[in-house]
Amino acid sequence: MSVIQELSRGKQGVSARRKGDGRWALLFLAPWFVGLALITAGPMGASLWLSFTDYDLLSAPQWVGLENYTRMFDDPRFLKSLGVTFTYVFVSVPLQLAAALGLALLLDKGLRGLALYRSVYYLPSLLGGSVAIAILWRQIFGADGLVNQVLAIFGVEGQGWVSHPDYALGTLMALNVWTFGAPMVIFLAGLRQIPQMYYEAAAIDGASRWRQFRSITVPLLTPIIFFNLVLQLIEAFQSFTRAFVVSGGNGGPSDSTLLYTLYLYLKGFGSLDMGYASAMAWFLLLIIGGMTVVNFLASKYWVFYDD
Amino acid sequence: MTDASTPTQTAQTTTTAVRPPSDTGTASGSRGTGGRTARPVAVRPRGRRAQARVISLLKHAGLIAFGFVMLYPLLWMLASSFKPNALIFREPGLIPTDIDLSNYTDGWNALLHPFSHYLINSALVVLGSLLGNLLSCSLAAYAFARLEFKGKRLWFAIMLMSIMLPIHVVIVPQYVLFSQLEWINTFLPLIVPKLLATDAFFIFLMVQFFRGIPRELDEAATLDGCNHLRIYLQIMLPLSMPALATTAIFTFIWTWNDFFSQLIFLTRPEMYTVPIALRTFVDSTGESSWGSLFAMSIVSLIPVFIAFLFGQKYLVKGIATTGIK
Secondary structure, eight states, X not given: OOHHHHHHHOOTTOOSOOOOOHHHHHHHHHHHHHHIIIIIIHHHHHHHHHTTEEOOSSSOOEEOTTXXXXXXXXXXXXXXXXXXXXXXXXXXXXXXXXXXXXXXHHHHTTOTTHHHHHHHHHHHHHHTTSHHHHHHHHHHTSTTSHHHHHHHHTTOXXXXXXXXXXXXHHHHHHHHHHTTHHHHHHHHHHHHHSOHHHHHHHHHTTOOHHHHIIIIXXXXXXXXXXXXXXXHHHHHHTOOHHHHHHTTTSOOSTTTXXXXXXXXXXXXXXXXXXXXXXXXXXXXXXXXXXXXXXXXXXXXXXXXXXX | OGGGGHHHHHHHXXXXXXXOGGGOOOTXXXXXXXTTTHHHHHHHHHHHHHHHHHHHHHHHHHHHHHHHHHXXXXXXXXXXXXXXXXXXXXXXXXXXXXXXXXXXXXXXXXXXXXXXXXXXXXXHHHHHHHHHHHHHHHHHHHHHHHOOOTTHHHHHHHHHHHHHOOTHXXXXXXXXXXXXXXXXXXXXXXXXXXXXXXXXXXXXXXXXXXXXXXXXXXXXXXXXXOOHHHXXXXXXXXXXXXXXXXXXXXXXXXXXXXXXXXXXXXXXXXXXXXXXXXXXXXXXXXXXXXXXXXXXXXXXXXXXXXXXXXHHHHHHHHHHHHOOO
């Protein structure tokens, strides 16, 4: 059903036919080939090269070897931003997926008004990446924001969540969890694909509902869980807008919301340290790629493919 | 979708599942086997049904409450956009005690250009991206779905991998390239890549869709003397409206919300799009005019909301088949 399955199987779409439509293919793929060369692969190579240089856009790049990479690990802000990002990703993604799965399970049972619930829960996913929502978040979790107004009703005195170094990142994580709707829709689609007869057969054999959940739903849903996990992890590592807007563009307070891509932006397009920014970009690619590979390897132990 | 068929199936699962396994002799209910175990059958269904109804009511109440909490921030922002500033900080409720439309007029004119200027800029970028994605991605998808050529497997794998590529890895050289072409502060860096099928997500989506169209159709067309271009134009495209609609809606929403690349490529105020304008608004007014900030945020969300209302079906189908967000 997905990119990931295509990649992991690798066989589909290949025909044994050797008959060539070469010229036609060239025609149809021409825009994509040009894009690949000039917009994707070319710049990728260029940024790899730039990552070994000192480059400020104004003068020619100077080769510095591995210096950018070694500098990264002596840069306290970089290390801080790495820590912030890992916390953000590995706390908020599991919570987001748990919410998505929980709601999908509640909604799947042929509920009346399912389509309406699904829409309501899905809407935040569509809006969550926008500047407008980040602005809203900044107000809600501000000192006089909605959250504190509600807390005040219960006699609790809140604080400026976005301006407190211990809590600011939490507000961004909350935003990420709030957008659980997209993975939820994927879970719902996955649940639909589990044949009803499995449950009927299990019920005849006397399996309890919990047992059915554990022995049918969970195993058959593992490919979807895996897919969502890989996708959401990759996406969370690249979160930018919310950190930028909520912190006012600097990752504050005291760098507590300095997500990786925000620091990359500040380095590259703020202080024009393009070599360093390129090195950071490649390190990010390494992290994301490595994590995805580990995920794939680990999936052999817990993901169950029915077919 | 299968919405229509599920209620009946699930009515069964809930009734069978709620009970302990001992009396689930038949999946379809209790009447049929009545002869053997007359006593429990006569008594249980009523209690069972009442219990199920209570559970279902509680569940709906919970789901509605949860949905309300989820949407509360949005509703509150909408309500607050009609409140005078002072009330925004005092009123957690939804119904404004004092309605003030000046937030909208103030916000509209708060920046260097009227807000309509930024809306038009965003619309232009979206329009270009839409055309680009629809055309270039469907062309590439046709090649992957229907043509045989050397290295197809490899190219296809490359295409799939490029979906996962973070933009940060290419943004610096892209910036250098576009600034040498003197494209910075034009919409070209935002549109031209779409014309070159760099949103590979949509290629994949369309390949999936094209594969589902019966090959017999193209074979018949080939016999009638159609070449690939005509098959693409006259068979594939007309039959792929759902996939094209999904692509269009996602392109619309993503481009409208996109912040990172617009922030980088557009630095002159007259070229600002809506997200960049909003961000400038935050910086220039700070915390002082939340009302008009909210008003313009609402304005910026309206197009996405409309796309959501009208495109729900395609959005849900799109994410379900490709897992895009």
